[in-house]
Amino acid sequence: MHDPINLFNTIWLDAKCRGTSKHRNAVCVSTIDEDGYPNSRFVDLKEANAAGFVFCSPLDSGKALDICRNPKTGITLWWEHIATQVRIKGLASPISDQEAKAHWVGRLRDAQIATATFQQSRPLASLETLSEQYARAVAASDGKSIPRPDNWGGFRLCAEYIEFLEFKENRLHARTAYSRVGTVWEQHFLQP
Numbered sequence: 001m002h003d004p005i006n007l008f009n010t011i012w013l014d015a016k017c018r019g020t021s022k023h024r025n026a027v028c029v030s031t032i033d034e035d036g037y038p039n040s041r042f043v044d045l046k047e048a049n050a051a052g053f054v055f056c057s058p059l060d061s062g063k064a065l066d067i068c069r070n071p072k073t074g075i076t077l078w079w080e081h082i083a084t085q086v087r088i089k090g091l092a093s094p095i096s097d098q099e100a101k102a103h104w105v106g107r108l109r110d111a112q113i114a115t116a117t118f119q120q121s122r123p124l125a126s127l128e129t130l131s132e133q134y135a136r137a138v139a140a141s142d143g144k145s146i147p148r149p150d151n152w153g154g155f156r157l158c159a160e161y162i163e164f165l166e167f168k169e170n171r172l173h174a175r176t177a178y179s180r181v182g183t184v185w186e187q188h189f190l191q192p
């Protein structure tokens with residue numbers, strides 16, 4: 001039987017090589033907000049392996065606060081070029097400081113400046129304020145490296161459930177689900 005994480009990585013690598021979307025690492029992360037509503041947004045997936053699926057974020061953002069209150073988290077993706085949907089469920093927890101540092105270093109400078117300048121998900125007076133604040137930060141950082149803000153890190157979703165749906169135009173979608181039972185994955189099929 002396939003290991004669903006190996007299968008995921010095979011398809012993801014293919015998507016990165018052959019996909020046409022500009023943001024080929026974008027995945028939809030769903031958390032549960034303080035009122036019990038699902039709360040979904042796209043983030044960049046950094047890595048996927050047996051330990052889990054990693055994404056980065058300020059640690060005081062809406063998603064981070066949701067995860068701290070309730071670690072039950074979902075990831076959904078749609079790979080158009082191979083007509084495949086993937087749904088993942090599991091518990092998310094913070095990555096280590098060392099890992100966060102490594103991901104910070106790998107970020108583009110523009111992204112580092114924006115992350116260091118803004119307090120994600122806090123109210124903003126106007127969109128003009130945004131550009132002015134960013135322009136000031138770019139000027140001030142001229143030639144200097146951008147230190148990782150103390151509140152920037154990431155999360156790892158340890159998957160309990162992974163489902164692949166191969167979309168068929170005749171609606172006979174092939175759904176293959178994997179549930180983690182202890183250390184093994186059990187495979188089952190679902191009606192479309």
Ligand SMILES: Cc1cc2nc3c(=O)[nH]c(=O)nc-3n(C[C@H](O)[C@H](O)[C@H](O)COP(=O)(O)O)c2cc1C
Pocket residue numbers: 023026039041042043044045055056057058061062063064120121
């Ligand atoms: C393609 C794409 C990639 C994104 N990547 C990230 C990311 O890696 N980390 C992040 O915190 N926000 C990312 N965002 C912004 C989030 O969608 C979201 O607006 C932000 O994280 C605030 O969400 P929150 O208040 O629920 O935490 C991305 C948005 C898009 C459209």
